[in-house]
Structure formats: C-alpha cells, structure tokens
Amino acid sequence: MSTTSMRVFFQDSSLAIREFRHSTASLWSGGTSGDDITLAGRRRAPLAAKEWTESGMRRMRVYTLDAQNNVREVCCDDEASWVDGHHGPAAAPFSDIATTVYDASQRRIRVYYQLPDRQIQELCNDVEWVSGATMRTLPAGTPSLQPIEGTAIASVGWGDTASDIRNYVQDDNGHICEYSTGSGWGAIRLGVRAKLHSPLAAVTWVDSEGRQIRIYYLDDENIIREYFFTTTKGWYDNPLIGSISTRPVKAAPYSRLSSTASKYWIRVYYQPSGLDAIEELCCDFGDSRGWYNGARLSVTPPSSKPIDVDVNTYTLGWLPYLIDDPLAIDGAGILIGFEDGHLISEDLKHKQAMYLAANTKGNSYTYVYTPNGSIVYRLWKHDHRDDYVRHSQVERSKDAICAGEFRVSQAGHIESVVLMKNDSGEYDKPTGGKCLARISEKLESMGITTNDIDWYWK
Incomplete structure (x- = not known):
C-alpha cells in the first residue's frame, strides 16, 4: 500500500x-x-x-x-x-x-x-x-x-x-x-x-x-x-x-x-x-x-447499493413488501445507461454489469418502472409461458408506477416500448400514455436516445 x-x-x-x-x-x-x-x-x-x-x-x-x-x-x-x-x-x-x-x-x-x-x-x-x-x-x-x-x-x-x-x-x-x-x-x-x-x-x-x-x-x-x-x-x-x-x-x-x-x-x-x-x-x-x-x-454504506449511473439510486432492500424477490430471479436486471453503442445493465442476482442482448422474433423484455425511478426488467421468451415472470415479481413492491414490455434492436438500441398491465400485480394501469413520458425522460437521463423508439400503450 x-x-x-x-x-x-x-x-x-x-x-x-x-x-x-x-x-x-x-x-x-x-x-x-x-x-x-x-x-x-x-x-x-x-x-x-x-x-x-x-x-x-x-x-x-x-x-x-x-x-x-x-x-x-x-x-x-x-x-x-x-x-x-x-x-x-x-x-x-x-x-x-x-x-x-x-x-x-x-x-x-x-x-x-x-x-x-x-x-x-x-x-x-x-x-x-x-x-x-x-x-x-x-x-x-x-x-x-x-x-x-x-x-x-x-x-x-x-x-x-x-x-x-x-x-x-x-x-x-x-x-x-x-x-x-x-x-x-x-x-x-x-x-x-x-x-x-x-x-x-x-x-x-x-x-x-x-x-x-x-x-x-x-x-x-x-x-x-x-x-x-x-x-x-x-x-x-x-x-x-x-x-x-x-x-x-x-x-x-x-x-x-x-x-x-x-x-x-x-x-x-x-x-x-x-x-x-x-x-x-x-x-x-x-x-x-x-x-x-x-x-x-x-462508495456508500453496505445497505445502499447505487447501480444506476445517473441521479437515481436503486437501493437493494428497500421494498420487502412481497415474497417475490427480483434478486432471486435469474435474468432480472436493471438498466444502467448507454455507453459505446451498447445498452448497459446489471444482473441483480449475480451483481454483474453486462451489455443488454438484442431481442429476436420470439422474445422481449418485461419491465417495471419503480417508485424510486429505476427500470427493472427480465427477458421473456414468448413460447415459454411457464417461464413467464409477472411484473409483480420483478417489482417486489405494491406500487409500480407502470409496467410493460420493450424490445432491443440488433443495433443495440431500444426500438419499441409498450405500456400495459398483463398480470395480477397489485398496481393500477396508468391513465393513458402519461407514464410513457416519464419512462422517456428516464431513458434520456441515462444517455439512451428516444428519437427512434416506437411508443405504445394499451
């Protein structure tokens, strides 16, 4: 030393x-x-x-x-x-x-x-x-x-x-x-x-x-x-x-x-x-x-882990409301930002930073936008219904602001975002597409351009 x-x-x-x-x-x-x-x-x-x-x-x-x-x-x-x-x-x-x-x-x-x-x-x-x-x-x-x-x-x-x-x-x-x-x-x-x-x-x-x-x-x-x-x-x-x-x-x-x-x-x-x-x-x-x-x-006390690179911090251990725990779910992660032409995320279970893989025809990412301003996701293979993870599982909270699906293009960019309620989680479907604006602001704050994203809500 x-x-x-x-x-x-x-x-x-x-x-x-x-x-x-x-x-x-x-x-x-x-x-x-x-x-x-x-x-x-x-x-x-x-x-x-x-x-x-x-x-x-x-x-x-x-x-x-x-x-x-x-x-x-x-x-x-x-x-x-x-x-x-x-x-x-x-x-x-x-x-x-x-x-x-x-x-x-x-x-x-x-x-x-x-x-x-x-x-x-x-x-x-x-x-x-x-x-x-x-x-x-x-x-x-x-x-x-x-x-x-x-x-x-x-x-x-x-x-x-x-x-x-x-x-x-x-x-x-x-x-x-x-x-x-x-x-x-x-x-x-x-x-x-x-x-x-x-x-x-x-x-x-x-x-x-x-x-x-x-x-x-x-x-x-x-x-x-x-x-x-x-x-x-x-x-x-x-x-x-x-x-x-x-x-x-x-x-x-x-x-x-x-x-x-x-x-x-x-x-x-x-x-x-x-x-x-x-x-x-x-x-x-x-x-x-x-x-x-x-x-x-x-950088922080052990009870607080900042893994979002902008102004928001996703602190592990804040939301012990449900039995479902995203930290125990394989493939659950959190968006971090955009660097060197790649979407950067962190696997919550293994605490490993990675590039977010592009979607193919048969899959997409389910996500929740959490109360503290983080986007938590998991890859969903559409033909594996038994492997589907509910939004409430990914969220581990009673109060997700909104939820849905998004897709990543082969070029490494988010190409579409869908706002929806498609499971029995304990949160309400947002009014209209209002929450999409909040997600858009969040993505921009992380350096992820939103100009070419197709936005949907249903």
Missing part, C-alpha cells in the same frame, strides 16, 4: 463530487455525503485533479463540467476547506477534461477539454486564466489524427517550460494519439489501439533510465492495459502483451480510469463490475509481486 497522502475524487448519484483521503499512515477515509467538495457537475461529469507544493504549501485543484458544460474549478490549499475557483468557457456536451501542472513553483496550470468541432482546447493559468492553444489535425495529405467525438483526454507535464506537456486522446479508429508541446502541438499516432471511447490515464516520472511515461486504457474486453515510454526505448508494449499484470484485471464497461505515480510506485483506480466501490491497483518498484490489489474504496 501507499505510504503517501493522496485523494481520489468521484461523482455520487446526486451529482455531487466527493473525495476519499489517504493518510501517510496508510489509512483511507471519506467517501460519504459529508465529504462533498461543494461542486456539482453534469450527469457523468468528467473529473480531473492535480496536486502540487508551492511555497511550502500543499495545493489541490479539481476540474469538471457543470450542467451547462462550462469548465469549473474548486480549490483547496494546505488542507483548508474547498472553495469555488475559476468559472471557465463552455466545452462540447460530450467533452472530457484533463489537467496538468509544470514548474509547480510558479503555478503553471493547464486544463484541456474538447470543442464541438472535436479539437482539443487549452486553458492556461500562469498569472491569470487565458485561452491557450488549440490542438488541430495534421495538415492535408497526412493521416487524420482528429480526436473521436467524446474522446478521453489524459495529460502529463514536467520541467520548467511549457515545452514538456503531453496530451493523449483517441482517434476515430481507436488508436491512442499524442499531442506534444515539444513539436508545437504536433500529433503522432502511437502503436496501440484501445476500445472506442476507452478511458485514458497517464503518469510520468524520472528515474535512472530517464523520463518514464505510462498510459492506461481498456481493450475491447474491458481489460486494463498499459503502454510504456522510456527515454532509451521510446514507446513499447508492456511485456505482458499489454496487460497490466499476469492476471487480467477487468473493469466495468462504463468505468473511468485514473492514475498517479512517483519514482517509487504507481497507483491506478477503476470501477469494477457488480461492486459499489472504486478499486485500487498497486505497483511498488522492486516489489516481486508486480501489480497487486490495493484498497477497495466503498
């Missing part, structure tokens, strides 16, 4: 930003509602944080995008309270955010975000905040390195001048690309491909072999991978064929990645499937274990 002081920041289900704190005594604390840093971001807001020492004082900055997609900063100096900082310009609605600091003694801060035309914009603070460079594509006739819309951004910086900053993004083909101030923000495509819209994290340090850089990303199977740079060798794959360890480490499909390092150790943080926690991976240089599991940072 680390013997240094550090912070891990995350967004909770109320959209507030919270922090975990690691002390020099190797103890973690925080993560509760009392650890908010008084900054609310948009739904699934990107986060970037940086710490440095200036004039003997420990300084921390956290950056995010607010509900209007404006760059926002909060500041903490020498363990004082968090205070509001810079209110910056608007980024694209799909933008990530990254930050780095070079020449810490002079507080040279850089923040990076994506513009609507997909280019990366720099925001600079040397004395005051000003707009910086725009990272454009290469000239005509060269391979296009334009970042993919919604690319993750990772940034590292060092030295006493702005010539030592590196930004990492992903292009349309999934390749990781590097923008370098040393080449006037020229771009190169690195020799590694990540899954489309992979999270990215990067760290740098100097040791006896010179400058070291590591990039962390997810492959198509959501395995955490590592890409190396050293002054003597240039860029190359981890000897473990890109894997971060001999034991493949799998993140949730919707996980972000973050990392920090010194010349003695590296730490990587990610969100695993089926756990209400943030996991820590540790590598201590010279330790024969290589990468090993670190802390498990529990």
Whole structure:
C-alpha cells in the first residue's frame, strides 16, 4: 500500500463530487455525503485533479463540467476547506477534461477539454486564466489524427517550460494519439489501439533510465492495459502483451480510469463490475509481486447499493413488501445507461454489469418502472409461458408506477416500448400514455436516445 497522502475524487448519484483521503499512515477515509467538495457537475461529469507544493504549501485543484458544460474549478490549499475557483468557457456536451501542472513553483496550470468541432482546447493559468492553444489535425495529405467525438483526454507535464506537456486522446479508429508541446502541438499516432471511447490515464516520472511515461486504457474486453515510454526505448508494449499484470484485471464497461505515480510506485483506480466501490491497483518498484490489489474504496454504506449511473439510486432492500424477490430471479436486471453503442445493465442476482442482448422474433423484455425511478426488467421468451415472470415479481413492491414490455434492436438500441398491465400485480394501469413520458425522460437521463423508439400503450 501507499505510504503517501493522496485523494481520489468521484461523482455520487446526486451529482455531487466527493473525495476519499489517504493518510501517510496508510489509512483511507471519506467517501460519504459529508465529504462533498461543494461542486456539482453534469450527469457523468468528467473529473480531473492535480496536486502540487508551492511555497511550502500543499495545493489541490479539481476540474469538471457543470450542467451547462462550462469548465469549473474548486480549490483547496494546505488542507483548508474547498472553495469555488475559476468559472471557465463552455466545452462540447460530450467533452472530457484533463489537467496538468509544470514548474509547480510558479503555478503553471493547464486544463484541456474538447470543442464541438472535436479539437482539443487549452486553458492556461500562469498569472491569470487565458485561452491557450488549440490542438488541430495534421495538415492535408497526412493521416487524420482528429480526436473521436467524446474522446478521453489524459495529460502529463514536467520541467520548467511549457515545452514538456503531453496530451493523449483517441482517434476515430481507436488508436491512442499524442499531442506534444515539444513539436508545437504536433500529433503522432502511437502503436496501440484501445476500445472506442476507452478511458485514458497517464503518469510520468524520472528515474535512472530517464523520463518514464505510462498510459492506461481498456481493450475491447474491458481489460486494463498499459503502454510504456522510456527515454532509451521510446514507446513499447508492456511485456505482458499489454496487460497490466499476469492476471487480467477487468473493469466495468462504463468505468473511468485514473492514475498517479512517483519514482517509487504507481497507483491506478477503476470501477469494477457488480461492486459499489472504486478499486485500487498497486505497483511498488522492486516489489516481486508486480501489480497487486490495493484498497477497495466503498462508495456508500453496505445497505445502499447505487447501480444506476445517473441521479437515481436503486437501493437493494428497500421494498420487502412481497415474497417475490427480483434478486432471486435469474435474468432480472436493471438498466444502467448507454455507453459505446451498447445498452448497459446489471444482473441483480449475480451483481454483474453486462451489455443488454438484442431481442429476436420470439422474445422481449418485461419491465417495471419503480417508485424510486429505476427500470427493472427480465427477458421473456414468448413460447415459454411457464417461464413467464409477472411484473409483480420483478417489482417486489405494491406500487409500480407502470409496467410493460420493450424490445432491443440488433443495433443495440431500444426500438419499441409498450405500456400495459398483463398480470395480477397489485398496481393500477396508468391513465393513458402519461407514464410513457416519464419512462422517456428516464431513458434520456441515462444517455439512451428516444428519437427512434416506437411508443405504445394499451
């Protein structure tokens, strides 16, 4: 475990930003509602944080995008309270955010975000905040390195001048690309491909072999991978064929990645499937274990499990009204959101995140829209009447707001939603199609487009 002081920041289900704190005594604390840093971001807001020492004082900055997609900063100096900082310009609605600091003694801060035309914009603070460079594509006739819309951004910086900053993004083909101030923000495509819209994290340090850089990303199977740079060798794959360890480490499909390092150790943080926690991976240089599991940072009390990625939380154990328990029903799940062209759900019995499978001619999903705003479902094979699960079983409550069926297309989108009452559950059929509007709002809040859905009620 680390013997240094550090912070891990995350967004909770109320959209507030919270922090975990690691002390020099190797103890973690925080993560509760009392650890908010008084900054609310948009739904699934990107986060970037940086710490440095200036004039003997420990300084921390956290950056995010607010509900209007404006760059926002909060500041903490020498363990004082968090205070509001810079209110910056608007980024694209799909933008990530990254930050780095070079020449810490002079507080040279850089923040990076994506513009609507997909280019990366720099925001600079040397004395005051000003707009910086725009990272454009290469000239005509060269391979296009334009970042993919919604690319993750990772940034590292060092030295006493702005010539030592590196930004990492992903292009349309999934390749990781590097923008370098040393080449006037020229771009190169690195020799590694990540899954489309992979999270990215990067760290740098100097040791006896010179400058070291590591990039962390997810492959198509959501395995955490590592890409190396050293002054003597240039860029190359981890000897473990890109894997971060001999034991493949799998993140949730919707996980972000973050990392920090010194010349003695590296730490990587990610969100695993089926756990209400943030996991820590540790590598201590010279330790024969290589990468090993670190802390498990529990986001909520054990009795409350947030598995909806937007503002609603489906808390297991809230609704003990009926004998029927969706946690005991094979195939019962809850919709989480839409990422990388797939509907994401979580199997409630096995606590496993997954892609929601497309329907075929003979099946559909039965669902209930619960009082706390979650969509709980189960696959129904139409020719297996003995396998049919009533809506009241899936709901486990006397008060489902509405229920029905939906279908998922081969392209991974919801293609139709039917509102109905087709069993003897203890709730009433909604009036008209009023509840469909609530379901539509819920889907949109999870990032699931509703423009092409066919809506029915009966």
